[in-house]
Amino acid sequence: MCGIVGYTGRRQAAEFLLSGLAALEYRGYDSAGIEVVSPSGNLHGVKCAGRVSVLAERCRTANPVGTTGIAHTRWATHGAPTDRNAHPHLDCSGRIAIVHNGIIENFQELRAYLSRAGHKIASDTDSEVIAHLVEDAWEGPARGSLVDALRNACQRLEGSYAIALECADAPGQIAVARRGSPLVLASTEDGAYAASDVTPLAAVSSHVIQLEDDQFALLREDGSISVFDSEGLLVESPTRLDIDWDASAATLGGYADFMAKEMAEQPEAIERLLKDRLDEHGIRLDELSMTGEELAGIDRVYLVACGTSYHVGLIARELIEQWAGIPVFCEYASELNYKEPLVTEHTLCVVITQSGETADTLTAARRMRALGCRVFAVTNVLGSTAARESDGTLYVQAGPEICVCSTKAYTAQMVACALLALRLAFSAGKMGHAEVERHFRNLEALPDLIREVLRRSWQGKRAAALFRRASSALFLGRGVNSTTAYEGALKLKEVSYLHAEAYPAGEMKHGPIALLEPGFPVVAIVPADHVHEKTLSNIQEVIARGASCVAVATDGDEAVASLCEHTLWIPPVPEEMLVPIVAIVHLQLLARYVARARGCDVDKPRNLAKSVTVE
Ligand code: F6R
DSSP states (O other), X not given: OOEEXXXXXXXXXXXXXXXXXXXXXXXXXXXXXXXXXXXXXXXXXXXXXXXXXXXXXXXXXXXXXXXXXXXXXXXXXXXXXXXXXXXXXXXXXXXXXXXXXXXXXXXXXHHHHHHHTTOOOOSSOSTHHHHHHHHHHHHTTTTTOHHHHHHHHHTTOOEEEEEEEEETTSTTEEEEEEEBSOOEEEEETTEEEEESSSGGGTTTOSEEEEOOTTXXXXXXXXXXXXXXXXXXXXXSSOEEEEOOSOXXXXXXXXXXXXXXXXXXXXXXXXXXXXXXXXXXXXXXXXXXXXXXXXXXXXXXXXXXXXXXXXXXXXXXXXXXXXXXXXXXEEEEHHHHTTSOOOOOTTEEEEEEESSSOOHHHHHHHHHHHHTTOEEEEEESSTTOXXXXXXXXXXXXOOOOOOSSSOSHHHHHHHHHHHHHHHHHHHHTTSSOHHHHHHHHHHHHHHHHHHXXXXXXXXXXXXXXXXXXXXXXXXXXXXXXXXXHHHHHHHHHHHHHOOEEEEEEGGGGGGXXXXXXXXXXXXXXXXXXXXXXXXXXXXXXXXXXXXXXXXXXXXXXXXXXXXXXXXXXXXXOOXXXXXXXXXXXXXXXXXXXXXXXXXXXXXXSOTTOXXXXXXX
């Protein structure tokens, strides 16, 4: 977790570093810091607990001047989020500074070793040891070469890292290293840039160098960048990626917050994903890199993910089983990592991960691969680790998702899985072209249906009043919409800090019903589907106990409206299985309104980070 940026060139470094940190703040936001090489040849740092805006305020007074600098926004793992533990960390001389994203697993051993050798350790972090190891290397075998000093230090590290290093005695240079944590670089006329992901770089370049594991790079103030392997040999053709979103994609563009903006972007994201997908062979999904015969041979599918992406998996399981007739296991990555999966040589493993960097998901993917599965990634982030390590990748193309709570990636990932399910159904001979096309046309109807729900956002705003003073809420749904209930409850609790739990509606009478009392808020997802009457009975049970019910129902459903305090109306969806992709939008809107009414920062909920890169 944590975001890092670095710059050396003609500009004032602080200007880019602060805007870069703001773009990366979704990765962690409990403390932040910046360190520049000043014109007098010393390091000038500013760091503090709190958000990037607090750091920016401090920088206005401290005015760190210099054209080479590194910076960090932190999500604490080792050591509390205090000024002292904020990055950058310095060596004993105060002339070497590092920022680090990842975890140094052997840091205790290294701290003991460094303390014995006379180093003064100033923080509780695992990261600080890197600065002192570089100090030893710089004073010894690697004097004069920043990259060699970093390479030398990295040889002693166990764990994961993306590191940026600067030294007052090597002005106009930054050295970087990567193992297991992402890092991209941009070479421009104005200078050379480094960042944890492409978001801060979209404004300065349309393509980046993606550093691979165990590679190092030297960034120079003339904008040039050299990449080296672990032996220190020049890498002639480093991996290059085109950035396919413009800089404005990562700005608010007039919206009050990124959650509002990203919810509004859902229709376009789905349209992008569906473009040119239908061909004479059914669904065009070249990203799978599998022949029709190989696809037809798949005997089971493992879906592996965390959090909201796991909820995508639950929907995908229904779609694949119903449409393609292939048995599916859907597993939390963090659980699968500690049990024996039942794989065969014809098992397809699909990892679903917005960021492509979730540690548990990556571990599970590596394990499934080692067991002989073909691993396919459904992800949003270009060049992410999941994409790089998989046999095929379907990018959902939702554009940068900055709000910590996932909205547009959720709906886009569900559509991506629907495409996969149709492709599998066609290859397995379960559907002919006409049937695939019918389902595809239904998918094409989704963007307009979501637009209609977005137009009805006032309904969620009105219903939000019910939750203002509540301390808990219950979400209920049946069939595919039990997952809508899980996801709705997750959205509400993460952005509004209101406890919420979800159950398949039929399970309510087996325990959760004891929670109900007058005024207790219940959200029921009850669209016009084959279990409508059953869910309606559950709503009756809720009302009979005096609880207050908010329903998500299909236009015209007077039976529901007459029972519930509020109804969030969805237009008719042409296919039951696709209702979750429309219904969830009301619950996203509701969660945001409740959070705002309770004074919460919807984009940066406490304790959370966008990519959970620790297990
Ligand atoms: C919730 C949310 C998280 C993520 C989870 C997995 O709104 O965003 O639950 O879904 O941390 O992240 P990815 O999809 O990046 O692997």
